[in-house]
Amino acid sequence: MDRLERQKKIRNFSIIAHIDHGKSTLADRILELTGALTAREMEDQFLDTMELERERGITIKLNAVRLNYKADDGDEYILHLIDTPGHVDFTYEVSRSLAACEGALLVVDAAQGIEAQTLANVYLALDNNLEIIPVINKIDLPSAEPERVKGEVEDVIGLDCSDACLTSAKAGIGIKDVLEAVVKNVPAPTGDPEAPLQALIFDSYFDQYRGVIVSVRVMNGTLRKGMKIKMMATNAVFEVTEVGTSTPRQTPVNELTVGDVGYLAASIKNVGDTRVGDTVTEATRPAVEPLPGYRKINPMVFCGIYPIETNQFNDLREALEKLQLNDASLQFEPETSQALGFGFRCGFLGLLHMEIIQERIEREFNIDIITTAPSVIYRITQTNGETYEIDNPSKMPEIQKIDFIEEPYVISTVMVPKDYVGDVMQLCQGKRGEFIDMQYLGENRVQLKYNMPLSEIVYDFFDLLKSGTKGYASFDYEMAGYKQSKLVKMDILLNGETVDALSFIVHKDTAYPRGKVICEKLKELIPRQQFEVPIQATIGQKVVARETISAMRKNVLAKCYGGDISRKRKLLEKQKEGKKRMKAVGSVEVPQEAFMAVLRMDDNNGKK
Amino acid sequence: MPPTSVYMHIPFCTNKCYYCDFNSFVTKNPQLVWDYLDALKNEMKLTFEQTPVEEVKTIFVGGGTPSYLEHDQMKYFLEAVQEHLGRYFASDIEFTMEANPGTTDVEKLTIMRSFGVNRLSFGVQSFDNALLERIGRIHDTDAVYRSIDNAVAAGFSNMSIDLMFGLPDQTMETFAESLNKALKLPLTHLSSYGLKVEENTLFHTLYQKDQLPLPTEEQELEMYLYLIETLEKHGLHMYEISNFAKPGCESRHNKTYWLNNDYYGLGAGAHGYVGGQRHVNAGPLAIYLQKAKEGLPRVDEYRISTKEQMEDQMILGLRLREGVDLARFQARFHRTVEDEFGAIVTEQKAKGMLEEVDGHLRLTEQAIPLGNEVFACFLRE
Numbered sequence: 001m002d003r004l005e006r007q008k009k010i011r012n013f014s015i016i017a018h019i020d021h022g023k024s025t026l027a028d029r030i031l032e033l034t035g036a037l038t039a040r041e042m043e044d045q046f047l048d049t050m051e052l053e054r055e056r057g058i059t060i061k062l063n064a065v066r067l068n069y070k071a072d073d074g075d076e077y078i079l080h081l082i083d084t085p086g087h088v089d090f091t092y093e094v095s096r097s098l099a100a101c102e103g104a105l106l107v108v109d110a111a112q113g114i115e116a117q118t119l120a121n122v123y124l125a126l127d128n129n130l131e132i133i134p135v136i137n138k139i140d141l142p143s144a145e146p147e148r149v150k151g152e153v154e155d156v157i158g159l160d161c162s163d164a165c166l167t168s169a170k171a172g173i174g175i176k177d178v179l180e181a182v183v184k185n186v187p188a189p190t191g192d193p194e195a196p197l198q199a200l201i202f203d204s205y206f207d208q209y210r211g212v213i214v215s216v217r218v219m220n221g222t223l224r225k226g227m228k229i230k231m232m233a234t235n236a237v238f239e240v241t242e243v244g245t246s247t248p249r250q251t252p253v254n255e256l257t258v259g260d261v262g263y264l265a266a267s268i269k270n271v272g273d274t275r276v277g278d279t280v281t282e283a284t285r286p287a288v289e290p291l292p293g294y295r296k297i298n299p300m301v302f303c304g305i306y307p308i309e310t311n312q313f314n315d316l317r318e319a320l321e322k323l324q325l326n327d328a329s330l331q332f333e334p335e336t337s338q339a340l341g342f343g344f345r346c347g348f349l350g351l352l353h354m355e356i357i358q359e360r361i362e363r364e365f366n367i368d369i370i371t372t373a374p375s376v377i378y379r380i381t382q383t384n385g386e387t388y389e390i391d392n393p394s395k396m397p398e399i400q401k402i403d404f405i406e407e408p409y410v411i412s413t414v415m416v417p418k419d420y421v422g423d424v425m426q427l428c429q430g431k432r433g434e435f436i437d438m439q440y441l442g443e444n445r446v447q448l449k450y451n452m453p454l455s456e457i458v459y460d461f462f463d464l465l466k467s468g469t470k471g472y473a474s475f476d477y478e479m480a481g482y483k484q485s486k487l488v489k490m491d492i493l494l495n496g497e498t499v500d501a502l503s504f505i506v507h508k509d510t511a512y513p514r515g516k517v518i519c520e521k522l523k524e525l526i527p528r529q530q531f532e533v534p535i536q537a538t539i540g541q542k543v544v545a546r547e548t549i550s551a552m553r554k555n556v557l558a559k560c561y562g563g564d565i566s567r568k569r570k571l572l573e574k575q576k577e578g579k580k581r582m583k584a585v586g587s588v589e590v591p592q593e594a595f596m597a598v599l600r601m602d603d604n605n606g607k608k
Numbered sequence: 609m610p611p612t613s614v615y616m617h618i619p620f621c622t623n624k625c626y627y628c629d630f631n632s633f634v635t636k637n638p639q640l641v642w643d644y645l646d647a648l649k650n651e652m653k654l655t656f657e658q659t660p661v662e663e664v665k666t667i668f669v670g671g672g673t674p675s676y677l678e679h680d681q682m683k684y685f686l687e688a689v690q691e692h693l694g695r696y697f698a699s700d701i702e703f704t705m706e707a708n709p710g711t712t713d714v715e716k717l718t719i720m721r722s723f724g725v726n727r728l729s730f731g732v733q734s735f736d737n738a739l740l741e742r743i744g745r746i747h748d749t750d751a752v753y754r755s756i757d758n759a760v761a762a763g764f765s766n767m768s769i770d771l772m773f774g775l776p777d778q779t780m781e782t783f784a785e786s787l788n789k790a791l792k793l794p795l796t797h798l799s800s801y802g803l804k805v806e807e808n809t810l811f812h813t814l815y816q817k818d819q820l821p822l823p824t825e826e827q828e829l830e831m832y833l834y835l836i837e838t839l840e841k842h843g844l845h846m847y848e849i850s851n852f853a854k855p856g857c858e859s860r861h862n863k864t865y866w867l868n869n870d871y872y873g874l875g876a877g878a879h880g881y882v883g884g885q886r887h888v889n890a891g892p893l894a895i896y897l898q899k900a901k902e903g904l905p906r907v908d909e910y911r912i913s914t915k916e917q918m919e920d921q922m923i924l925g926l927r928l929r930e931g932v933d934l935a936r937f938q939a940r941f942h943r944t945v946e947d948e949f950g951a952i953v954t955e956q957k958a959k960g961m962l963e964e965v966d967g968h969l970r971l972t973e974q975a976i977p978l979g980n981e982v983f984a985c986f987l988r989e
Contacts, residue, residue, distance in 0.1 A: 562864075
């Protein structure tokens with residue numbers, strides 16, 4: 001078929017949705033309906049290939065797939081569905097996938113309505129001039145109120161909902177309507193297939209046989225096997241060994257042209273050569289200028305990651321490098337801790353991002369790690385006028401040298417049913433929030449805006465918000481600059497020795513109670529040793545809280561007869577193994593969780 | 609030299625106690641018991657053909673509840689033992705059988721006695737009826753007294769009981785009361801175990817639901833120290849972490865294990881240690897019966913390396929109050945404890961956990977309740 005004719009039949013779209021509003025299920029149904037997957041091949045959450053994604057029911061990485069669809073007008077269309085993460089931490093990934101599309105489905109739960117994070121992503125889509133198709137999902141729920149939710153979408157986003165698709169992805173209702181709406185409303189890609197090549201890199205990963213696999217969206221020109229290509233930001237030149245599409249399994253094709261979403265391989269060894277957001281062009285006939293890249297998002301949350309086994313430092317570096325290949329937002333640099341030895345200070349987009357990276361290091365690379373409590377970047381101004389930033393509390397200078405400290409603030413947006421407004425306001429105020437604005441979204445829901453220190457959000461705001469509103473609140477935040485605060489560094493001493501990895505920065509007014517809670521928490525988490533261990537929280541030289549772990553009193557197997565010997569031996573080995581998983585800080589054996597204790601103050605269950 | 613100790617397992621019980629994770633089955637089907645005894649008899653034949661016995665110094669019949677066997681079953685079982693081992697019995701053989709109060713009448717005890725059983729170990733656990741019910745025992749205190757009276761009447765004079773501490777809702781007072789009642793009985797030996805909540809028991813389920821009010825670590829330690837002190841005062845000296853005896857009445861069979869010596873092990877789920885090789889029998893009854901038809905009913909067999917043997921010698925030997933016999937270690941492995949574990953021993957001595965007394969390396973008094981901490985150090989990479 002003529003390239004231009006074919007181009008008219010291409011539709012590129014992604015799906016924007018809040019967690020649990022049914023994005024992955026809708027994607028599954030679309031794959032099924034277009035025959036991309038037979039029912040037999042179908043696994044739930046097909047596009048969420050990472051084990052972690054399936055387990056948590058979330059999307060972390062984006063994923064693109066090509067679908068063939070015969071529309072009601074009798075024509076065959078090529079649809080590219082680019083799956084996106086829904087969580088605020090992954091805004092960067094979302095912006096990447098949106099830049100490769102002309103349209104987006106906005107999926108909203110018919111019972112829940114719009115959520116804060118969805119809103120943020122809708123604005124991103126509008127910024128990218130995407131055609132947005134509202135999809136009201138879960139209409140089969142008894143509590144569904146599609147009309148009310150339509151009204152909400154119109155009021156809050158200003159999107160015409162008269163033609164909104166009503167679906168139940170779970171029950172398979174309305175899926176065809178969605179595809180018809182995509183065909184009718186999403187514009188076909190514009191661009192010239194004969195022009196010099198411009199393809200946007202929106203993802204990449206390393207394949208041990210083919211080198212770096214680069215996901216691209218072709219904007220202009222044509223990409224073929226054998227072509228010499230150039231990365232416009234790095235000027236690196238490669239020869240294309242394979243181009244293809246995901247249908248959803250990777251399938252080589254002859255060429256990718258305007259509007260196509262696919263992948264290329266070119267024996268690229270170094271992932272650094274293929275920066276996400278860069279433009280691929282033809283080496284011999286380069287484009288005049290690159291495509292606009294993405295907004296580069298800087299990490300906001302930092303923590304130390306250390307291998308438990310000190311000899312795994314290099315393995316950890318390799319793991320971080322590999323993860324960085326397809327997650328450019330992850331930053332890291334080596335650091336040293338007196339308590340934990342050699343490790344890395346890592347920067348993340350947010351808390352979920354941090355947790356995901358930690359879990360992937362442990363699972364995919366099999367490295368046992370210790371992570372320190374997350375911190376933000378503080379700006380210190382010394383009495384001698386010197387100003388600098390620290391991302392690690394242990395780098396804070398002595399109190400006498402500090403003139404003032406500034407900390408990052410964010411504007412946080414909370415959407416919540418009106419019955420919880422009082423609780424949320426109380427929570428925000430307790431977290432040093434300054435009220436900005438309150439708006440009613442329809443009759444029942446309220447949007448609250450507060451100016452808050454990022455450190456409070458990093459601490460336990462999420463958890464408290466969730467539990468305080470029975471999970472009904474949704475939340476988003478954006479950076480709002482730095483503000484001067486009365487902050488102090490709190491140190492933790494175990495058995496009289498300062499443990500640098502446990503130091504944290506806290507507001508002066510809440511320092512005492514927090515010191516007390518953390519000492520109590522550490523007492524709970526650090527197992528008894530053969531001697532008594534005092535735990536102290538100090539500010540400067542002053543002890544503000546103290547607890548004591550009593551000495552271990554009894555640990556001896558009562559029964560050990562003929563049949564028990566091998567089993568008891570295993571038990572002792574396990575006991576020893578358990579100790580190995582702990583970090584010896586001075587003479588005290590400290591388990592991994594303790595280093596996160598500064599963060600997890602909720603009493604009942606440590607893990608979210 | 610072939611082993612001189614024999615362990616045999618009778619896996620039947622009238623009911624399952626809430627803390628028990630031993631290999632035991634509750635059945636009311638006598639045919640199953642007969643089938644088992646036949647299989648066991650066949651295992652004796654094959655075992656002693658493979659490694660012929662020279663002398664039997666100790667036999668221990670454990671369970672389950674060996675006294676669960678009915679009179680004719682008991683007779684059948686002991687006849688088999690006699691048939692295979694009787695002619696090798698040492699003149700001073702220690703032949704122990706475990707028994708539960710409530711399953712021992714004079715006639716059964718008399719049968720046992722007549723086949724050479726000369727030591728009884730009763731699973732008494734407590735003298736507190738409420739507590740006995742709480743832990744799933746079917747007997748009460750009266751049954752204990754009756755059983756001991758019956759045993760004396762049947763001619764037994766070497767008797768031990770088991771007592772437990774650290775039980776749910778048990779206090780120092782109730783434990784002391786039980787202990788003092790035990791001391792009034794004509795016993796030569798006493799074993800006392802701190803409760804350990806094992807997986808696959810009712811207690812484990814309750815524990816996970818936070819419905820098992822166990823004493824604190826401090827209270828448990830207090831009970832343990834009281835136990836040691838009280839028994840020593842009454843002439844039952846501690847010779848192993850959980851075992852106490854009148855002088856000369858230590859269980860020679862159990863010492864086999866702690867001295868890391870060989871033993872035959874027969875019956876469902878039993879372990880044996882013969883010529884540096886450990887083996888494990890099939891545990892589930894049906895599988896044991898099936899396998900025993902075809903040969904030795906073993907599911908696992910593995911050699912213990914010299915390195916592991918040396919470690920075992922330490923962690924088992926340190927359980928004994930006398931400790932590890934340094935000369936014996938050297939004679940066995942042609943290496944000294946110092947050669948092998950020098951750094952560990954030095955460190956533990958410095959910490960006050962180990963001491964050397966009369967050519968033995970042993971736990972110090974303060975180290976006894978923390979034995980595991982010391983044992984674990986002897987397991988090397």
